[in-house]
Amino acid sequence: MQPPEDPAEIARKLTELKIEHRDLDAAIARFSADPGADELQIKRLKKRKLQLKDVIARLESRLIPDLDA
Template structure:
């Protein structure tokens, strides 16, 4: 699991690559969380940590997606 925070780039192809990586990590976390929820002996603290990371990824994805939308006021 990566702890990197995406950096805004002026290059759209770099942003698209970062976005793809974050979406992949988000999907993997979602699957991991789903497995842990079904396990009766799961570690609640670990589950909370993973959910928090998933929310952070969601926010980062939204930020990068919005940076790809052209500014119409320009």
């Protein structure tokens, strides 16, 4: 899958990813508060959250104009 090139499309995708990241944060907090929670599931959620953070950072850097140009 090719990343979006259009700044408006990048901004839309960023919004979606930030919402998913926030939702994962809330889910992780809920699971962590439950003493009987599945640790493997929590680790998977945390890994997905980190992956989202990386993608968000890459997309945000694409929205910043190249200063060397």
